[in-house]
Amino acid sequence: MRISALTVLNPYPLLDDKPGQHQSRTLQLQPVRIARDEHPVSRAQISKNALTVLYGLKKAGYQACLVGGGVRDLLVDIKPKDFDIATDALPEEVRKVFRNCRLIGRRFRLAHVHFGREIIEVATYRAAHDKAETSDQASTKDAQIVRDNVFGNRDEDALRRDFSINALYYDITDFSIIDYFGGFEDIAKRQLRMIGTPDQRYREDPVRLLRAVRLAAKLDFSIEKATAEPISQLGPLLDNVPRARLFEEMLKLFQSGHAQRSYEMLQQYDLTQHLLLWPVEVNPVDQNLVELALQDSDQRLRDGKKIAPFFTLAALLWPVRQSIVRQEMANHDDIHALHSLASHRAIADQNHLLAIPKRIAQPIQEVWNLQDRFERRVGKKPVKLLHHPRFRGAYDFLLLRARARQNSDQNDNQDLTELAQWWTDFQHTDETHRDTMTRPKSSHSKPRRRRTRRPAKPE
Numbered sequence: 472m473r474i475s476a477l478t479v480l481n482p483y484p485l486l487d488d489k490p491g492q493h494q495s496r497t498l499q500l501q502p503v504r505i506a507r508d509e510h511p512v513s514r515a516q517i518s519k520n521a522l523t524v525l526y527g528l529k530k531a532g533y534q535a536c537l538v539g540g541g542v543r544d545l546l547v548d549i550k551p552k553d554f555d556i557a558t559d560a561l562p563e564e565v566r567k568v569f570r571n572c573r574l575i576g577r578r579f580r581l582a583h584v585h586f587g588r589e590i591i592e593v594a595t596y597r598a599a600h601d602k603a604e605t606s607d608q609a610s611t612k613d614a615q616i617v618r619d620n621v622f623g624n625r626d627e628d629a630l631r632r633d634f635s636i637n638a639l640y641y642d643i644t645d646f647s648i649i650d651y652f653g654g655f656e657d658i659a660k661r662q663l664r665m666i667g668t669p670d671q672r673y674r675e676d677p678v679r680l681l682r683a684v685r686l687a688a689k690l691d692f693s694i695e696k697a698t699a700e701p702i703s704q705l706g707p708l709l710d711n712v713p714r715a716r717l718f719e720e721m722l723k724l725f726q727s728g729h730a731q732r733s734y735e736m737l738q739q740y741d742l743t744q745h746l747l748l749w750p751v752e753v754n755p756v757d758q759n760l761v762e763l764a765l766q767d768s769d770q771r772l773r774d775g776k777k778i779a780p781f782f783t784l785a786a787l788l789w790p791v792r793q794s795i796v797r798q799e800m801a802n803h804d805d806i807h808a809l810h811s812l813a814s815h816r817a818i819a820d821q822n823h824l825l826a827i828p829k830r831i832a833q834p835i836q837e838v839w840n841l842q843d844r845f846e847r848r849v850g851k852k853p854v855k856l857l858h859h860p861r862f863r864g865a866y867d868f869l870l871l872r873a874r875a876r877q878n879s880d881q882n883d884n885q886d887l888t889e890l891a892q893w894w895t896d897f898q899h900t901d902e903t904h905r906d907t908m909t910r911p912k913s914s915h916s917k918p919r920r921r922r923t924r925r926p927a928k929p930e
């Protein structure tokens with residue numbers, strides 16, 4: 472059933488707009504209400520606490536809808552990560568309804584309703600632009616939105632969302648779903664379609680380029696033609712996105728259980744170069760290592776295990792680090808010094824693209840730098856390494872390096888495979904056998920001090 476057409480100011484130009492004209496035009500929004508018996512979303516699938524908030528707001532006389540990823544994921548039969556609620560109540564008003572509510576955010580105030588460990592986020596409907604100002608003042612010359620903090624009504628809230636499937640509102644008054652832009656049909660077609668003119672919407676907020684890839688990978692959806700078309704070309708806009716926000720988005724891309732598919736799509740749309748400082752030609756073994764790490768992390772999540780962001784990033788940034796090793800090899804005699812310099816520089820250089828917090832940068836460097844220490848297998852050093860707090864991550868990384876080589880055409884992988892096997896055995900054997908394993912080969916000689924070697928051929 473179609474509900475009455477609504478007229479709101481359309482902040483997005485339509486394809487036939489002439490420059491500067493679109494702001495004076497209005498857009499007929501014709502949301503469709505999909506009745507409870509015409510869609511599969513049931514209250515049993517929604518968290519009890521989210522329902523409490525929805526009913527609480529309704530009882531206090533406000534509109535309350537479940538919106539965004541929560542509704543979308545239920546419609547594609549994925550368990551939602553969280554349930555976001557949109558309302559016409561102002562943040563202060565939400566706080567008055569719930570005792571267990573805190574307001575957060577300075578740029579845009581949100582209400583967090585706390586239920587033990589679960590937090591239900593309630594956002595007041597937002598408009599796309601500051602109504603008090605012209606859209607020129609509200610955005611930079613690159614058309615990026617810099618102000619996003621104006622309350623609006625539900626229609627305006629729907630217009631500022633990115634994809635049609637993210638603008639579906641589950642209304643608690645009658646359990647219907649309000650569909651503003653044909654999201655319901657797009658779910659059936661399994662496609663991601665941008666609301667408005669894709670080119671302009673990407674320019675307003677280039678993070679949407681990454682969201683398109685991430686959501687298509689997560690949902691296993693295609694990207695509709697017009698939505699996909701500008702992505703490769705607009706990639707350079709990501710260079711202007713704040714580095715901290717890019718880092719957050721990057722984590723979502725690679726920690727979500729769909730890392731492998733996300734990576735393939737980033738490559739397909741030429742976006743990898745805007746996130747990772749990889750050399751133009753990535754060494755095939757390094758590339759292998761990245762792909763194996765992403766497959767592993769998806770598998771771990773499928774098995775209900777945890778993954779550490781530093782480990783995935785250590786793999787993703789390995790090509791950056793190794794390319795510095797290769798570049799600098801001729802200038803350094805001491806291979807350990809070279810490796811530690813390359814680790815340090817890889818992080819520092821990469822930081823120009825993504826703000827990697829110290830708590831993640833540090834373990835990445837440790838994992839890389841510990842790789843050399845696996846080669847010392849004589850005397851007390853191996854047992855000491857076993858007790859290093861970062862041993863586990865570094866050992867897993869060694870296994871990954873060995874597998875990456877095995878899968879490659881390079882047939883000199885014997886050393887690394889043997890080394891990895893030695894460390895596997897060393898961990899699982901008893902103390903007496905460990906002694907035997909770390910005894911110098913010739914029983915007369917003491918463990919020799921390592922001489923500084925000239926750098927070996929890098930992998």
Ligand code: ATP
Nearest residue numbers: 538539540541552555631632633637638676678679
């Ligand atoms: P998931 O939770 O699976 O990562 P999501 O779509 O819920 O995906 P969130 O970041 O939680 O992603 O955003 C919630 C909703 O807010 C989205 O569904 C979308 O409607 C809107 N949204 C988020 N980011 C943007 C953006 N950059 N531009 C426009 N709308 C956005």
Ligand code: MG
Nearest residue numbers: 539540541553
């Ligand atoms: Mg979400």
